[in-house]
Amino acid sequence: MSTAGFNSQNGTGTGQTYTNGPSQNPVALQPPPGVGYGMNHQPAYNPMQAKVLGPPGPPLYASGPYQPVPPGPQSGSYPVAPAQPLLTRPQIGVLPSHTPPQSASPVPGPRLAQTTPPAQATPPPPAVTSTSYYTGPPAWQYAAPRGPAPNHVNPAVAAPPHMSHGSAQPPGPGAPPTSIHGYPQPAPPPMPLHTYQPNRPAYGPPPTAPPTMKPAAPPAGPPGTTGTPPPPKVDGDVAGNGPQAPNSYNHVDTRMAGAAQPGPPGRHLGHYPSLPPGYQNTSAPPPAPLHPALQAATQPYTQGPQPYQQPGGPGPGPAQLSPSMAAMSLQSSTPEALRVVNLLQERNLLPSAPVPAPTPCLTQDLQKLNCSPEVFRCTLTSIPQTQSLLNKAKLPLGLLLHPFKDLSQLPVVTSSTIVRCRSCRTYINPFVSFLDQRRWKCNLCYRVNDVPEEFMYNPVSRSYGEPHKRPEVQNATIEFIAPSEYMLRPPQPAVYLFVLDVSHNAVETGYLSVFCQSLLDNINALPGDSRTKVGFITFDSTIHFYNLQEGLSQPQMLIVSDIEDIFLPTPDSLLVNLNECKELVQDLLKSLPNLFEKTMETQSALGSALQAAFKLLSPTGGRMSVFQTQLPNLGVGALQSREDPNQRASAKDVQHLSPATDFYKKLALDCSGQQVAVDLFLLSAQYCDLASLGCISRFSAGSVYYYPSYHHQHNPAQVERFQRDLKRYLTRKIGFEAVMRIRCTKGLSIHTFHGNFFVRSTDLLSLPNVNPDAGFAVQMSIEENLDDMQVVSFQAALLYTSSKGERRIRVHTMCLPVVSSLSDVFAGADVQAVTGLLACMAVDRSVTSSLSDARDAMTNAAIDSLSSYRQSVLTIQQPGLLAPACLRLFPLYILALLKQKAFRTGTSTRLDERVFAMYQLKYQPLAFAMLMIHPALYRVDDLSDEGALNISERTVPQPRVLQLSVEKLSREGAFLMDAGLVMYLWIGRNCHQNFLSQVLGVSSYAAVPEKLCFLPELDTAESQRTRALVSWLRDQRPFFPSLHIIRDESQLKPHFLQNMIEDRTESALSYYEFLLHLQQQISK
């Protein structure tokens, strides 16, 4: 009920934003991804949802969270919706009482023995079961009412119930897991234990025990084929029962005990309330980790399992997880992530080193195997058990991916059969469980599959019969070389087509010579093999093709002036083999800048040029690189200027964030269908309507580069950036005709995607090209309760053709624990990922609704989650703005987002720059997007080698990250601000003479040149240190940030100061004011 109410409160369809243009979708027979899910399914927590019916005040959610409202106009077609409340209630109300935090109790034996009989609704032989229960006690969720476990009587258990009563929740269900107290309470559905038992036999034995296939598990083959020998294909999949059962028990226990052991959910519940009340007021800053490594060591969750780290492989022996040990870990772990922080009182919250990703609360064995957070990151590292718990936490649930990241180490597997689950097609991964030597159980759909014969042999150790030692099962990130079943057509060659603007305006900027020189320099480094093809098209008011046929003495230019009905002037030789025609291509590149030197043509027929390029590329597919310098104003796809320069600084809503025409989107979808990706380079001083032009890249999985005010003489910083970016662009790895699918454990569902791609079916992203610099984000909701699972997994599989014509599949798998208490959900929040996902959602929101809506929604996201934390998790009400330590940066990041170029108001921002910032937020991988949201500030005049990194014989100093406030600046110093795409080096008026002479090579402050974009190479220690820091920062990212050295009088100083997020500007709040605003809203 409550879920339905929430849904109707929020106004269902309105906020559903990012649908990838289902109307144009020629292939989509399914309902459009975003809308369909939003309408029918359980409501995801979507802070970006339009609050149509909600109260007018800023909070996005009604303050009394989730009042049970009579079911709204829920569509009856979706069968689960009406049934849901019936199903969930008893589970929420009763189940937590059986999963107390102290699941790893020291005396599980007798209790377990007591509880097993009622749970034995399923066949397994009793003798076997009982032993297996002993072996994996931590996995054991099903504990009887609290036993006499002295260690675990903590003072906290009594508190949460009060909370739940006090708040306006539906009584009973949804209360935090407070074991005894929650159990006998007269909640509406206080179902006794056995009322739901028969329906849910899976609760009996440990949830992962194989013989008791969950009732909801997919069809498990024909029944009664128990003892069949392995070979038969179909029969082998039957859930093991009968004779094989004992064997499988052992196996599951060894694996799953590991999975379950980690931090028993809610185990630290008892700790924080016992803190002295004044603890939060201590002015000591949080134990600021000085070094990532140190930080990792002090991570709260990793501590627990350490004392009994397994010497063995992934399968810890059953005996190793003795209950008392688990109890010990319980005591020793400090809930650092949940330490209450009063944001109004603690000033120095920003850690002095980059914020590391939180470690999920898993056993070391699983964590060791888990996917790197650089590739795969979840906003909540502890997945809540139910949607209602997620709704209560008011944090968005989603994944942030960087799937094609350049990796230094990547195991590649070549085998004729790729082992996948037969029902959900999941690739085998480290988190599956092996029932015995011949069968494995899928960790996404729980189907039992056969291990094929080839998989029994381990090519690494050259041994037979150890399927769990195969590289596929040892690496969470792996690449397969695909057999021919994964190819619809022979792998395409690498094809590169360059579409160049040669109108008068373009020639003025002088980009053409930079481009031609870059391509000439890197022509041998273009990824590809002997089949690589290239082609060139230039355009102004007409389209020019270049015949580069082998044997010609010089390139032949063919001009098509009929731009209304574009055609290719010759069927072949426009795209030529690079190896065979290299000389002609080089000739062309050398002559091209001069060819149009004197052109007077000012018009630009970009639309027709794109159509021509599409025609040229569609037989093979490939990459189209478009260079554009002005608003297209001729032929199809012509655009008009929509920007009013006087409105740039208005505090009112920003118009024209959505495309003016769907021509570019339609063309992009056609391109996507023919495996053509379009990358857009926009070099322009005037308005170009990036909001419309950008669609061509966004839906064809291309990338957008924007160089505002590009000019070869007036703007050397942009020229250098363009050069470096081009070099990276031309030489980076590329994958062609790619598709990506993201799967997650049954019960979770993905409903919205962010990034550049086209959603071909509900979970399949079509990526005509994939490049290593693209990031993606997805939003998820919990459709079925996850209460019988300890962990859930996510798998992203990227199938692509390498530039060498190999078809490859890159698979990433991540495993996360499931928790049942709200405090655990908060403890696992990954504040950076949450911010990144919120930014993506806000971009969608500002395009579909309005910018002010998006800004409100972001503020509300902070208010909602903090007030929910205050109401549902905190036991002692204190004044101040309280946040868990893991979310202490959340308000700061939200404020940073509000002041980001994409969302700021009241400050003069060009429309194109704003739109580009929005594209960047959605497209950049999280690490880089975070820099664009919250720049890093370093003091660089006193760099020392203390704590420096040593990278390939270079010493890189590691200065502290400072808060973004002018109060941190001093006139005596020099400060480097790293804002992702740009860096500023600010020189104080009274800067040390030493720094000026040793690093900048000038005699005095007044002698610092007005426009300085590089650090002179001086042979001094200071200069080397500074340059090492700057180049190290640059090397870490795939794009090239330009450096500006600024003084107080510089034109760029306002830009520098706009990034001082914690300070007040004429149009935006300071950090402290923002916190007060939050506090006011929360306590209202």
Place this chain on the structure above:
Amino acid sequence: MIFLTVIARLADGLPLAASIQEDEQSGRDLQHYQSQAKQLLRKLDAQSPDRCMLEAGNMNFCYFISQGVCCLCLCDASFPKKVAFGYLEDLQNEFCEQYGKRVPEVTRPYSFIEFDTYMQKTKKSYVDSRAQRNLSSVSTELQDIQRIMVANIEEVLQRGEALSALDTKASNLRSQAEKYRSDARFLNTRSTYAKVAAVVLVFVTLIIYVRFWWL
């Protein structure tokens, strides 16, 4: 016109090289033929005739097997047979020269995809009608061109299925025959019993008759 060219290993039908469809117009409906080509390559083995033309609607598949490598192309029904086989033979020779030794070792599909460049060039020279005249002298050297087997692609692809159908039919027949046989035997014994019983009855009556009336 030649639409599709695939070079595959005979032993397991693993595709080694192929020519990407360049023509946008026909590229769309080739998907069906492509899957047929894949099936065909899997069916072919050392026993198959080494030169064969298979009719598939208004297209023809031509293949040529030699040295464990099979070259297959799809062309118009009107495309001259001679030229098609000349093309295939040309490819075959060049391919075996370049990669022949490595063919048995590879495991990855399309390992020699770079051969595509040569294929496209060769194709161009064969398809070009002016060049064809020059080539005709070459193709006359193909002595056995007249004896190329022509079959229908459906037949070839379904040959296995027909055999298995025949097999099931035969086994059905066999089981039915066995049933008939047992039935017949049963009938036989029943009639024997009836005869014996009749004779016994006659004798018994006779004995009774003699016993009571004659004595």
